[in-house]
Amino acid sequence: MNVSINKKHKLGPKTVDCIFLDYATHNVGYRFLIINSRVSDMHIGTIMESRDATFFESKFPMKSTPNISSHESIDSHEQFIPIEQTEEPHVHYPEEDDNTVTRTSKGQRKVKSFGDDYIVYLVDNTPTTTKEAFSSPDADLWKEAIRNEMDSIMSNGTWEVVQRPYGCKPIGCKWVFKKKLRPDGTVGRYKARLVAKGYTQREGEDFFHTYSPVARLTTIRVLLSLAASHGLLIHRMDVKTTFLNGELEEDIYMD
């Protein structure tokens, strides 16, 4: 890890050797235990937080010399697993500066116990790519969903196949899969949708002006209030494939 600027002396050592403990809770960065230091006010056995570090993922310095820290033992094979270590107590470490104020627990880290009644298991195995979808156990259902979506796109006349014009930049597309659940938790429908990668579009080239037709909440409340005073009926409708409805003005090419 690099030495922070205020402790760095010209011609002095620029790095200290540390091992990774976990991620810093309040900053963006890592927490390190210093195991070898030649900088005068960074002591061996202290913990510090830093972002400026280079990792050597093949070196395991604690394997040969366990228990450098006198306060607790750290399992040598656990030190590169970041999340699980948040449970370890970290009460009596000196602060990173060499004053002797001890860091007390901030009182918000608790080990969450959900009791014995809860079993955690992975429910969401929705694929993120077509490859995953076709190799998943539900491949047939996903294929069916894709076929449905393609049918609706083709019948809509969404695109025509053309030669690539000179200098055009096509935007990508991908499939998004979703399992629509019924209220009781069973899978109701397998849904696939082809989306364009809109984030590659550039303003002034591929699009000029954007907005979303959203009514103000105030408007909705005014209308509801009027419905109350004039005895209007309120019904609701939903557009199924909203965004497939508009016609395109700009020339957009897709791979």
Place this chain on the structure above:
Amino acid sequence: MCKLNKFLYGLKQAPKQWHEKFDRTLTSVGFVVNEADKCVYYRFGGVEGVILCLYVDDILIFGTSLDVIKEVKDFLSNNFGMKDLGEAYVILNIKLLREGIGGVTLVQSHYVEKILSHFGYSDCQSTPTPYHPNVLLRENRRIARDQLRFSQIIGSLMYLASATRPDISFAVSKLSRFVSNPGNIHWQALERVMRYLKGTVSYDIHYTGYPKVLEGYYDANWISDADVLKATSGYVFLLGGGAVSWKSCKQTMLMKSTMEAELTTLDTVGAEAKWLRELLMDLPVVEKPVPAISMNCDNPTVITKVNSSKDNMKSTRHVKRCLKTVRKLRNSRVIALDYVIRLRIWQINSQRDYHVM
């Protein structure tokens, strides 16, 4: 390689294009778009007619009779792929309850319960008010406490405050200024809001339908902010017996006096009043002419200032600009100022469960 003719999900201009298509289709068959909110369309022949309110892909249909609603539904289904959800009982996570033909109630008790249980406040003690007036919130200079969770709770409460709960809007607007670095005192204040919600889960907005005219209440307090010394404005508009528009916000300018703070608030309120009046004027069900919106305020100086034509204040040009704007609104009969003593404002507020200021 293919050239797109129609839209795909994910394209930047998709929502705009959808709205334009919707707009074209509706205006071609005689629908008129409301000038104040472009997502509202209406078509009236005589007394029968419908009003449509578009929220991206959700369409609310307000109709005078079932026949006209059916006609519009058929028309929409012929033009777009539509799903009929029948009578509306939930919009944007707000539940709609109707008693008979008149009277609409907006309630979000399910959402409140969800927030409480999600953030672990399901079995806390309730408090009668969302905010303690003696608590002075200052900027936190120590390490932030659980910043992420704080911002998550504020985010959930924001939606609640803007949808159906004007009573917590002051507390939420105040607390949301400390999202970047919440300390213990801010957490205590936030927990108070949650405990208040716990006791008031069933609070709702009920529109009885009477009175049919819009009226507004507003107030401002002078320096309420401990760090930047800015004033806070608050207003609420009532229509049909319930609140339709409200806000509580920190003012952007530094004010010399309560009068100036109230005047600036009146400027903000005037803009909203003007918009609401335009919205109402362009809806055929509303009786014409729409009367000036009566704004109730508890500061006689402001009323005197606005009503007189003299201009002898030693204020900054920004405050003078506010005065001019308000005078113009008053002279063009958009708003009318009424004096209410403070007591009555509080009474009205407590009766209808508003606690904006």
